[in-house]
Amino acid sequence: MKSLMKRVFAAAAAIATVFGLAATTVATANAADNATLTVSTTDAKFAGKTVNAYKMFSATVSGDGKAVSYTLTDEWKPFFKNSTASGLTGATDANVNDKANEYVSSLTGKEKDLVAFAAKASNWAQKNNITAATTTVSTDATDGKYTATFTGLDYGYYVVAVPGATLANASGQYATLVSVDRTNVTANIKGDLPTVVKKVNGESATSAKIGDTLTFTLTSTIPDMSAYDTYTFNFKDTLSQGLTFGQVTSVTVDGVTDPLTVNTDYTVTTPTTSDNTLTVSMKDFKKQQANAGKTITVTYTATLNKDAVVDGHGNTNSATIQYSNNPSSGGTGESEPSKVRVFTYGFTVDKYTGDSYTPDAARLPGAKFTLAPKNGEPMSFVKVKDGNATENAVYRVAKTGEEGATTTIITPANGKVVFQGLENGEYTLTETKAPAGYNKLASAIGVKVNGSNDGTDTTNATVNITYNNDNNDTTYDQTASNGVIPVQNKSGVVLPGTGGMGTIAFTVIGVLVIALGVAWTLKRKNA
Structure with missing residues (x-):
């Protein structure tokens, strides 16, 4: 017991x-x-x-x-x-x-x-x-x-x-x-939720000129889908208005030799004018369960267009993952967005004359310039705004083959012209023709564009425009305040001649003396 x-x-x-x-x-x-x-x-x-x-x-x-x-x-x-x-x-x-x-x-x-x-x-x-x-x-x-x-x-x-x-x-x-x-x-709390990491040209931010084609990547991790009979997994990417979608170039799984196939493994919904969202939807994604834990990457291209924001917050683009989160009801969740920024920059030329650069200095219309990458050919621009006595003229970088493109930039009545749509780098500003009555610059101006950002989409980029007065110089020792480069022209001077009215008078008298002498000699011979 x-x-x-x-x-x-x-x-x-x-x-x-x-x-x-x-x-x-x-x-x-x-x-x-x-x-x-x-x-x-x-x-x-x-x-x-x-x-x-x-x-x-x-x-x-x-x-x-x-x-x-x-x-x-x-x-x-x-x-x-x-x-x-x-x-x-x-x-x-x-x-x-x-x-x-x-x-x-x-x-x-x-x-x-x-x-x-x-x-x-x-x-x-x-x-x-x-x-x-x-x-x-x-x-x-x-x-x-x-x-x-x-x-x-x-x-x-x-x-x-x-x-x-x-x-x-x-x-x-x-x-x-x-x-x-x-x-x-x-x-x-244990576990991980599907996330996406977006990059542009391999970075979280980049600079580009208008017309440049950029490469974007969207990277995520294939989740464990063992609790699900079917699984929703969609990449959703919202492009800014400053980007024109190109094409999806590949969808790959790390460690898998062959890329996935469009319309077999995934479908693509391209952006429209009313909804600038790219959607890459995985088909029968449950078959990727064997690859759970591996990275999956979508690669696509887009072009920076004429609507791109210059300076400021840049052109922000974000991507998310839409994923299954309830195997009993087919519900979905959405990941936190991953954002990148594409920046394009600009500067202003202020054409003036006088001994000092002041707000009251006379401005000069009609000066002609070209802008080129250092050691490169002049760039083409499109005029997007006519200047006048009070407003600046605005030129942006032209896309390839764009109608109205020109390499010649002309200052308006207020002497100020804005160059827009530039990427970081060194440039050569050349005056090809001075306003009538003024001397053309003796040498080209070297300009350096250097923009940077702090990685957030709520603050403006920091843009430093520096320049020198000799394009052959490797240093840029002057800073453009508020992105404005003052360019001075000096008026032409009438150069002195080798003769004047006194010389002419003596010449006339000399001719008369010679004539009288000839006449007196002839008279004596006839006497």
Whole structure:
């Protein structure tokens, strides 16, 4: 009899110590189930996302809090009876509670197996629409952490996951298992959400001149789609009005020799005048499950056009991933946007005359200039605004073959002309013709355009325009204040001749003396 009682108490103790929690006494009823579970993360991409907490087991805690016993909930019994879903074998209606307790308890200390179990449990709960407590991750970080708080929870053993979360690391952990067996419990959000990284010419920002063709890449990671029968995975890229879409040149998976095929593996929806969004939609993406964790990259081209913003915030373009986040309902989520900026720059020439450069100095219309890359041929421009006595003339870089393009830039009545649509670099400004009555510049002017940005889309670029008065010089020792380069012309002077009115008078008198002498000589001969 004593032996039997020992076995009974031993069995009870074994159940009470499930999940590695030692039990020293048989658990008694909870005084109250009103627990708070706070989960947190330092990762901003979880901000504002929903978090689900699925109660797998109910828990009863002893009065002294040292012993916990767990009872499997009815909703989770099918999970453990399905060996494919849970990994547990031999569970029946009669023994599923004990088998589930024993199985989960056996995973204690086996990190890899526990992680795999958490993933299976999370996937199954999402796919089967299991009841969950829900809350939302804060959008503002406190002490560097974004938090989500569940209140009024029953004691129990929970699977906590963000819908749509996938592989977090090499071990594949993207669900948190947590025992809520006291008033306040904390845990960390596990997993990763699909993200995209956008680059332009391999960088987060670049400069270009109008008409340049740029290469954009959109890179993401193929998620774990094991919980899904079908999976939505779309690249969505919004181009600025300053970009004209070219074409998708490739879609590739890292480590896979052949690129994916348009209309077989993906489709392309090109931007329109009303919706400047490029969409690359993956077809039958679930077949890429074998490549989960590998990078997938979309590459496309676009041209900087006449509507490009000059200086300022630049031309901002953003991309997101639209992805499945609910295998039971087919719902989707959208990643945080990844942004790049394309900058194009400009400067102003102010043509004046006089001893000093002041607002009151006389301005000169009619001066003609060319602008060329240093050691290059003159660039073509299109006049986009006529200047007058009060307004600047504006010329932008012309696209190849554009109608009305010219290499000659002419100053208006106020003497000021704006060059727009330039990339960073060195240029040669040459005066080809001075205004009537003024001397042309003796040498060309070297101009250096150097723009930079701080990586955000809410601040203006910093643009430094420097120049020199000798294009052969390798230094640019003068700074264009507010991007304005003053160019002085000096008036021409009437050069002195070698004769004047006095000389002419003496010449006339000399001629008369000679004539009179000839006449006197002739008269004497005839006498």
